[in-house]
Amino acid sequence: MKRVLFVWVAALVLVALMSACAAPTPEPTKPAAPAPTQPPAAAPTTAAAPVEIEYWQYFYESKAKLVDELIVEFQKQNPNIKVIHTTFPYEQYNEKVAASVPAGRGPDVINLYYGWLPKYIDSGYLAPLPEKDFPVAAIEKDFVPMVQIAKVDGKYYALPTAVRNLAIFYNKDLWTKAGLDPAKPPKTFDELAEAAKKLTKVEGSKMTVAGWRVDLSNQDHNLYREILVRAYGGVPQSEDHKKILWNATPAGYEAWQFLVDLTVKHKVSDPTIGQDGPTAWLAQQAAVMVSGSFYLGTAKSKATFNWGVFPMPAGPKAQANFGSFWTHGITTKAAKDPAKLAASVKFLQFLTSAEVMKKWTPAIGELPARVEVLKDPTFANDPLLAPFLQTLPVSYASYFVDETADRKALMDAYDAVILKNADPKKSLDEAVQKVQKLFDDYWATKK
Amino acid sequence: MALRSRGLTLGQRRAMWAYIFLLVPLTFFITIRFAPTLFAMSVSLFRWDILSPNKPWLGLKNYEALFADPVFWKSLSNTLMYVALSVPAQLVIGLFFALLLQAAAHWRGFFRALYFVPFVTSTVAISWVWRWIYQPAFGPLNKLLALLGLPEQRFLASPDQALASIVVTLVWQGLGFYVIIFLAGLEAIPADFYEAAKIDGARTWDLFRHITLPLLNPTIVFLTVIGTINGIQVFTQVLNMSFQGMGGPLDSTKSLVLFIYQEGFKSFKMGYAAAGTVILFALILVITIIQLRVTTRRVEY
Numbered sequence: 001m002k003r004v005l006f007v008w009v010a011a012l013v014l015v016a017l018m019s020a021c022a023a024p025t026p027e028p029t030k031p032a033a034p035a036p037t038q039p040p041a042a043a044p045t046t047a048a049a050p051v052e053i054e055y056w057q058y059f060y061e062s063k064a065k066l067v068d069e070l071i072v073e074f075q076k077q078n079p080n081i082k083v084i085h086t087t088f089p090y091e092q093y094n095e096k097v098a099a100s101v102p103a104g105r106g107p108d109v110i111n112l113y114y115g116w117l118p119k120y121i122d123s124g125y126l127a128p129l130p131e132k133d134f135p136v137a138a139i140e141k142d143f144v145p146m147v148q149i150a151k152v153d154g155k156y157y158a159l160p161t162a163v164r165n166l167a168i169f170y171n172k173d174l175w176t177k178a179g180l181d182p183a184k185p186p187k188t189f190d191e192l193a194e195a196a197k198k199l200t201k202v203e204g205s206k207m208t209v210a211g212w213r214v215d216l217s218n219q220d221h222n223l224y225r226e227i228l229v230r231a232y233g234g235v236p237q238s239e240d241h242k243k244i245l246w247n248a249t250p251a252g253y254e255a256w257q258f259l260v261d262l263t264v265k266h267k268v269s270d271p272t273i274g275q276d277g278p279t280a281w282l283a284q285q286a287a288v289m290v291s292g293s294f295y296l297g298t299a300k301s302k303a304t305f306n307w308g309v310f311p312m313p314a315g316p317k318a319q320a321n322f323g324s325f326w327t328h329g330i331t332t333k334a335a336k337d338p339a340k341l342a343a344s345v346k347f348l349q350f351l352t353s354a355e356v357m358k359k360w361t362p363a364i365g366e367l368p369a370r371v372e373v374l375k376d377p378t379f380a381n382d383p384l385l386a387p388f389l390q391t392l393p394v395s396y397a398s399y400f401v402d403e404t405a406d407r408k409a410l411m412d413a414y415d416a417v418i419l420k421n422a423d424p425k426k427s428l429d430e431a432v433q434k435v436q437k438l439f440d441d442y443w444a445t446k447k
Numbered sequence: 448m449a450l451r452s453r454g455l456t457l458g459q460r461r462a463m464w465a466y467i468f469l470l471v472p473l474t475f476f477i478t479i480r481f482a483p484t485l486f487a488m489s490v491s492l493f494r495w496d497i498l499s500p501n502k503p504w505l506g507l508k509n510y511e512a513l514f515a516d517p518v519f520w521k522s523l524s525n526t527l528m529y530v531a532l533s534v535p536a537q538l539v540i541g542l543f544f545a546l547l548l549q550a551a552a553h554w555r556g557f558f559r560a561l562y563f564v565p566f567v568t569s570t571v572a573i574s575w576v577w578r579w580i581y582q583p584a585f586g587p588l589n590k591l592l593a594l595l596g597l598p599e600q601r602f603l604a605s606p607d608q609a610l611a612s613i614v615v616t617l618v619w620q621g622l623g624f625y626v627i628i629f630l631a632g633l634e635a636i637p638a639d640f641y642e643a644a645k646i647d648g649a650r651t652w653d654l655f656r657h658i659t660l661p662l663l664n665p666t667i668v669f670l671t672v673i674g675t676i677n678g679i680q681v682f683t684q685v686l687n688m689s690f691q692g693m694g695g696p697l698d699s700t701k702s703l704v705l706f707i708y709q710e711g712f713k714s715f716k717m718g719y720a721a722a723g724t725v726i727l728f729a730l731i732l733v734i735t736i737i738q739l740r741v742t743t744r745r746v747e748y
Contacts, residue, residue, distance in 0.1 A: 091692070093692070094712075094713065095712045095713070098497045098712070098715055099499055099712075101497060101498050102497060118500060119496070119498065119715070122499070123496060123498030123499030124498075124499055124500070125498050125499075189581065206599075216692060217690070271585065271604055272583035272584050272601060272604055274584070339462070402714060404713055404714070405714060408693065410697070411695075412695075412697055414698050415606070415695070415696050416697060419606055419696060419697065420606060420697070445494075
């Protein structure tokens with residue numbers, strides 16, 4: 001008996017040893033499991049060790065896939081660098097990054113939403129991009145102007161591959177059914193509201209199809225802050241980003257009233273339609289949706305109906321759009337190690353090169369961040385990209401101090417009006433108060 | 448006369464071994480429980496945004512800001528509502544089912560297991576299934592209401608109904624635990640008391656009021672204390688049943704623990720969140736002490 005046991009144990013040990021030795025180098029991707037995964041510890045490598053750098057990104061299916069392919073290409077061009085790619089679900093991304101800091105772990109190159117940059121730069125998490133590899137003058141000449149909102153104290157801390165702005169996604173089938181011409185989309189917000197009224201379907205007392213399912217948790221808070229306020233003739237913030245000006249002029253109130261009226265007066269939206277805006281649109285329960293070029297990939301693969309995109313409409317006083325971008329930075333952790341810093345710089349240069357941008361746009365739908373690539377006729381003539389490109393020159397990026405809280409202030413203000421019959425003016429004032437406090441607290445700590 | 452050797456007495460030696468064995472869990476508790484608690488209390492006196500190594504001293508300013516924050520007070524009142532609604536409901540319904548189960552002659556084991564299943568099921572899974580049940584547009588509950596000719600409700604989408612909706616889930620899931628504990632308590636009551644009382648002509652209600660309830664007192668105290676402590680810390684159900692886990696709509700479901708979690712891990716205000724945990728700790732301590740003082744009565748016959 002003992003002998004049999006010994007043989008089994010020995011066999012198991014042998015198998016274990018063999019599998020450890022024969023294990024291929026770890027996969028470049030660690031796709032996000034339903035529960036957030038821990039980033040892999042840097043595996044010990046063989047002699048003539050390639051420099052290993054970690055790249056973190058939030059999980060977006062098309063982006064994760066493309067980055068894996070790009071990493072394979074990058075590693076071919078730079079055989080002495082290995083990139084480990086880790087992704088996390090969007091809701092937990094911020095937490096994961098923050099929790100890694102006191103633990104002393106974390107990535108070398110990190111993908112961050114531009115709105116989070118002030119917080120990360122202030123806490124010393126990101127290292128400024130080395131001037132010799134990323135000259136400021138070159139950045140300002142080669143990249144679209146909205147990138148400059150990430151400049152702090154004359155230095156750039158991060159650079160994007162692609163930028164996005166918003167447009168209106170519409171369900172062409174529902175349009176034709178409502179008797180509207182899909183080839184002649186609305187050009188102003190008032191025209192859009194009128195179209196939405198025709199597109200809304202009600203059965204008895206229940207709405208079955210919303211003309212425009214307003215969803216402030218998605219992009220409609222950006223729609224208000226950067227687009228509607230300007231469309232009605234106002235500006236959202238003071239030049240120095242210290243004062244919130246949504247309710248400083250009647251323009252802001254009118255813009256808010258427009259958004260509120262969609263649910264309250266025109267009744268083209270109902271919060272019980274679908275889980276959120278995009279889900280409702282995909283399920284054909286909403287005819288129109290405000291979303292970004294990043295959604296093109298998802299729409300192409302998941303929409304089962306005829307759909308299209310038309311440019312952001314203009315308001316009574318102006319046409320504006322909201323621009324945003326996810327951007328790559330180098331962490332101070334990487335900057336401390338000269339080998340990792342050099343590798344990270346190479347990777348960042350690769351990610352922000354024109355070749356990568358030309359691949360990124362068709363696969364993801366985000367627009368190239370370099371001006372020269374924007375002018376490429378393949379993009380300008382693409383019927384799905386053209387509506388976004390058209391309004392790129394008037395696309396503004398908002399300055400965020402705490403994007404989650406900023407968004408929540410507007411969400412709560414809207415809910416207060418539609419769920420609790422609050423006065424729209426008062427609810428907007430309260431939202432401004434909350435966000436102003438965020439900004440005041442932020443600037444107070446910068447002294 | 449005790450046998451005295453040079454060293455310890457037998458009794459002392461046994462006690463020494465007891466202390467040595469107790470040292471292991473004590474070390475565990477000190478490092479895993481007490482030390483982090485003290486650390487959290489100290490963090491509440493600083494401003495720490497987790498990303499930076501700087502932790503400027505704030506003294507009691509976090510607490511001042513906390514007491515001035517309307518969202519904190521809303522979370523506190525929501526939490527007390529969760530407790531006030533769920534604990535009595537679980538006590539009453541749990542006792543009711545336990546009495547029925549005790550009277551059941553057949554299949555008692557099967558029913559016991561059935562009632563206990565929700566308690567051992569994943570809270571997250573249960574929360575999401577109930578969330579689907581409550582869906583205003585296509586959930587079965589609204590379909591049922593429509594079938595009965597009643598108006599459809601918004602449940603989790605309404606700031607007035609969301610909290611109560613979550614309480615239903617809390618009660619449904621926690622019931623099994625209460626039923627089991629009550630069953631154990633009921634079986635500990637000697638049958639002689641009932642027989643003696645019946646001979647004296649007591650009716651069912653008298654039996655319940657004068658024998659069952661008083662002798663169940665320790666069980667009721669235990670369940671009330673445990674239920675309150677768990678109720679004050681409600682988190683998982685709120686996170687999974689409110690839109691994007693934000694405790695909405697309009698903060699109507701946000702519990703204290705969810706508030707602390709968001710301030711700490713979404714807004715990165717670690718000191719502020721730690722101050723919240725200290726308040727939570729003090730709250731649970733005070734309520735537990737009050738409960739123990741008021742409800743513990745020794746009953747003997």
